[in-house]
Amino acid sequence: MRPDGALTGPEPPLTTAPGPGVPGDAIDGLYRSHAVGLIRLALLLVGDRTTAEDVVQDSFLGLFRGWSRLRDPEHALSYLRTSVVNGCRSVQRARRTAWLRGQSPEPREPEPPVWSAEAAAMAGESQREVLAAVARLPRRQREVLALRYYAGLGDSEIAAVLRVSRGTVSSTASRALAALARQLGAEQ
Amino acid sequence: MNGGPVNGQVSDIENRLREAYRVAADTIQPDGIRTLYEPVTVIAPGRSRSRRPRRAPRGRVLLPLAAAAAIVAIVAGVPALLSGLPSAAPRPTGQAGRTGQAPGTAPAAARTRTSTLAVPPGAPPYFVALSGGANTSLYVYRTGIADPLLVVPVPHAGDSFYAVAATADPRTYVVATGHAYTCGTHLYALHLWSGSSPAYTPLPVPTLPEDVFALTVTPDARFLGYAGEYCDSPDGGTGDIGFVNLATGGISRWTAPGNEDIGSLSLSANGTQIGFVVQQTKLYQPLAGILPTDAPAGTIAQRAQVVVAQRLVVAGHQLTLAGAVPDAAALAPDGRTLYVCGASESAAHDPLLTVSGGTVTGRTALAGSGPCVLSLDPSGGFLLAQTSITAGHAAAVLELIDLATGTVTPLPAQGIGAQNDVWVTW
Numbered sequence: 001m002r003p004d005g006a007l008t009g010p011e012p013p014l015t016t017a018p019g020p021g022v023p024g025d026a027i028d029g030l031y032r033s034h035a036v037g038l039i040r041l042a043l044l045l046v047g048d049r050t051t052a053e054d055v056v057q058d059s060f061l062g063l064f065r066g067w068s069r070l071r072d073p074e075h076a077l078s079y080l081r082t083s084v085v086n087g088c089r090s091v092q093r094a095r096r097t098a099w100l101r102g103q104s105p106e107p108r109e110p111e112p113p114v115w116s117a118e119a120a121a122m123a124g125e126s127q128r129e130v131l132a133a134v135a136r137l138p139r140r141q142r143e144v145l146a147l148r149y150y151a152g153l154g155d156s157e158i159a160a161v162l163r164v165s166r167g168t169v170s171s172t173a174s175r176a177l178a179a180l181a182r183q184l185g186a187e188q
Numbered sequence: 189m190n191g192g193p194v195n196g197q198v199s200d201i202e203n204r205l206r207e208a209y210r211v212a213a214d215t216i217q218p219d220g221i222r223t224l225y226e227p228v229t230v231i232a233p234g235r236s237r238s239r240r241p242r243r244a245p246r247g248r249v250l251l252p253l254a255a256a257a258a259i260v261a262i263v264a265g266v267p268a269l270l271s272g273l274p275s276a277a278p279r280p281t282g283q284a285g286r287t288g289q290a291p292g293t294a295p296a297a298a299r300t301r302t303s304t305l306a307v308p309p310g311a312p313p314y315f316v317a318l319s320g321g322a323n324t325s326l327y328v329y330r331t332g333i334a335d336p337l338l339v340v341p342v343p344h345a346g347d348s349f350y351a352v353a354a355t356a357d358p359r360t361y362v363v364a365t366g367h368a369y370t371c372g373t374h375l376y377a378l379h380l381w382s383g384s385s386p387a388y389t390p391l392p393v394p395t396l397p398e399d400v401f402a403l404t405v406t407p408d409a410r411f412l413g414y415a416g417e418y419c420d421s422p423d424g425g426t427g428d429i430g431f432v433n434l435a436t437g438g439i440s441r442w443t444a445p446g447n448e449d450i451g452s453l454s455l456s457a458n459g460t461q462i463g464f465v466v467q468q469t470k471l472y473q474p475l476a477g478i479l480p481t482d483a484p485a486g487t488i489a490q491r492a493q494v495v496v497a498q499r500l501v502v503a504g505h506q507l508t509l510a511g512a513v514p515d516a517a518a519l520a521p522d523g524r525t526l527y528v529c530g531a532s533e534s535a536a537h538d539p540l541l542t543v544s545g546g547t548v549t550g551r552t553a554l555a556g557s558g559p560c561v562l563s564l565d566p567s568g569g570f571l572l573a574q575t576s577i578t579a580g581h582a583a584a585v586l587e588l589i590d591l592a593t594g595t596v597t598p599l600p601a602q603g604i605g606a607q608n609d610v611w612v613t614w
Contacts, residue, residue, distance in 0.1 A: 040213035
């Protein structure tokens with residue numbers, strides 16, 4: 001399933017020059033309105049603020065370069081969400097590859113925890129337990145949970161972002177909640 | 189979320205999850221983020237820590253062990269399997285209830301709310317469902333009665349049901365189970381009404397080194413098909429379809445690199461073909477297809493015939509679903525007809541196509557919209573379809589479709605939630 005606003009066609013050459021007719025004000029407006037939410041989403045997926053901001057910046061850069069190929073500018077936010085999720089996957093894949101090659105001390109499992117010193121200072125024990133349990137879930141389950149319970153998207157919107165069916169979204173969420181229930185129940 | 193004994197726990201988890209996400213997300217404040225396109229310096233995390241040696245991928249160790257175990261299990265398990273599974277045992281007839289015939293199985297709650305609906309003659313007397321957050325229980329329904337007849341627990345505490353498939357004997361099902369934090373799937377035959385309690389018999393198949401998402405079995409329980417995602421799959425997932433000859437233990441596999449979203453399996457009665465749905469691959473749009481089980485090993489893209497796709501893959505060789513995403517498929521016992529339903533973003537009713545010989549021979553609309561689930565009874569005469577409707581909140585809709593007459597009967601079923609991981613099968 002592809003969102004209506006998905007970019008189509010081959011990837012353009014890497015350039016910092018905007019394509020013809022790129023409405024810079026529109027992209028700036030999107031950034032002002034949605035950057036914080038997208039960075040927060042990325043933070044929940046990759047676990048650290050610096051990388052989260054990098055991912056979101058890259059997504060806006062991609063939107064900037066590909067604006068002319070965007071079928072419907074009204075769906076730019078949908079494109080950005082998909083781009084952010086894909087960017088987070090790329091980061092995690094790179095981390096995993098680096099670890100497999102012995103270039104990184106990060107273990108493959110669990111994934112880097114969705115936690116930071118700032119968040120740790122603000123949160124209670126319960127929140128830390130929940131996020132630690134989330135960090136042990138498979139990648140797609142983490143994505144579905146973050147999109148559903150942080151971003152507040154419906155299953156149809158999540159399906160569009162992840163490009164899977166709504167059935168897959170609901171079954172993935174169900175598996176994730178079951179795993180969390182068992183994990184957190186065992187800790188109590 | 190509704191129905192099922194774990195819903196209170198799931199709701200609590202959902203609330204804790206929202207709160208934890210909020211707290212973590214609030215560490216990012218609008219006044220602290222970079223401006224757009226501001227150059228950044230990326231610092232590799234953990235640079236100062238010591239290097240850790242590479243671990244051997246889990247599957248490289250498990251697979252040889254699994255192969256060795258398979259040989260032992262196949263030799264030792266065939267007689268037990270054949271005695272444990274039915275050989276097309278006759279289905280119970282009449283309306284005599286079986287309530288209470290499975291002591292040890294949790295009785296269904298709230299029988300006082302039971303409502304009964306007339307069902308077409310010849311319809312299968314029972315269907316089962318996995319529903320609820322944790323999938324730790326299997327619900328057995330009598331067709332036409334809203335409340336579950338039985339609630340069957342998982343064989344081992346801490347596990348979940350991953351999938352269930354029905355044989356021709358409504359007393360016997362095949363289930364896939366596993367643990368959330370231990371990748372791998374166990375396959376069992378589940379015998380209801382087999383004595384004092386439901387009995388599980390391990391199938392002569394080694395623990396599968398993957399998480400199974402879908403399951404199918406021929407009516408005579410000679411062949412089994414499954415779909416899942418390899419434990420040692422690189423990020424992005426490697427899905428596969430497996431085919432097991434339960435008499436010999438032989439397993440054939442076809443892979444789908446980069447995709448873990450294969451499901452809605454169904455076997456032809458003689459086990460020569462598997463119907464399936466792929467939600468997304470790098471090669472195909474979402475599609476429903478048929479895979480011959482004698483195909484040599486390879487990728488699903490190489491070996492399967494595409495029947496219905498979201499968009500045309502190869503012009504003239506398959507059908508589309510009017511923009512809907514193929515979501516579920518059911519292969520008729522003769523292996524020639526495929527029923528396909530799709531999730532539509534715009535329509536209120538999921539389309540249901542009957543495809544035979546490369547052409548659409550029937551087209552109808554289901555009562556609700558996606559996601560949809562299909563299950564064809566072993567005789568091929570009745571189709572069970574599950575969709576959902578939104579009227580204030582999402583609710584599941586079950587329909588019984590008599591394929592001979594076209595009669596559609598809505599089925600009541602308490603505890604099946606629209607947003608849950610639902611499996612329904614005869």
